[in-house]
């Protein structure tokens with residue numbers, strides 16, 4: 001196992017070159033032709049490593065790429081997305097740049113670095129003639145940055161066949177894995193009152209904006225930083241003109257939770273809001289769209305195992321939490337052992353300073369290779 005780090009360090013230049021190629025093929029979620037060009041390149045790379053590759057055709061977004069090495073239950077699943085938040089042409093104004101041991105470029109960190117690591121790990125094990133005994137699937141989707149609407153089912157289908165999911169999203173700043181991600185929910189709260197002339201019949205009106213104001217305060221008060229629960233009223237609208245008592249006003253509400261139970265409790269609490277003004281009415285729609293990735297017993301065991309594998313190649317692996325979601329939320333919610341944040345170390349996801357620390361590429365690749373070699377021995381205690 002120790003030899004892995006040495007081997008991949010010697011491959012550093014090839015890894016940097018591969019990442020450069022991936023960044024040069026710009027791939028915003030919204031540009032199907034561009035994403036498909038990158039998809040064709042990745043499919044070719046996987047075929048070169050002996051995979052059986054298929055494309056899952058899409059009309060509006062790029063085709064998802066699925067590469068299989070062997071078939072059957074108990075596979076290891078690599079979860080990657082090739083789409084970025086950067087439009088085609090970004091490179092013209094912000095060219096790829098190598099400086100101070102970093103590679104700067106759109107999508108380098110989120111998450112082309114992760115794709116380069118996955119491919120390099122597989123390539124290295126093949127070159128070393130140490131191919132793992134388990135079936136492996138590499139899934140590279142094309143719409144993660146837009147909520148994974150067309151890929152979610154594919155992700156869940158492959159996850160159900162897997163003993164372990166390796167999500168190649170970027171690492172946290174110190175190389176830590178992400179063992180906790182919040183769940184997200186969106187609600188619309190509509191208050192109904194009764195319209196009336198604001199001067200002549202003020203007392204006959206029921207002011208929907210006044211009613212909504214009570215609800216906004218009640219919603220904001222539900223925030224509990226200690227539990228990791230946040231409620232934010234992000235947008236409100238209502239009324240028609242100043243001389244009319246408004247009969248309708250509404251608000252959009254963002255909810256984030258750390259556990260599924262808390263998500264359910266908050267969902268009930270929000271749907272249970274009661275009007276304050278006599279005669280007013282509330283209408284509430286919405287709910288959870290991504291379940292939280294919880295740091296539950298399964299996650300603790302999976303991470304502890306990863307930590308022990310990392311120790312065998314001389315690494316200390318840390319963990320951390322994030323408020324954002326990823327496709328790992330889906331696989332963890334199915335109770336499939338999931339490791340997230342195995343991608344590159346760097347900074348600036350979705351920001352102009354996006355970059356990868358080049359020294360992290362061989363180290364992360366060695367870690368991923370070690371996890372693949374050890375995956376057959378990972379059995380979590382379902383009791």
Ligand SMILES: [Zn+2]
Pocket residue numbers: 081110111144169170
């Ligand atoms: Zn990402």
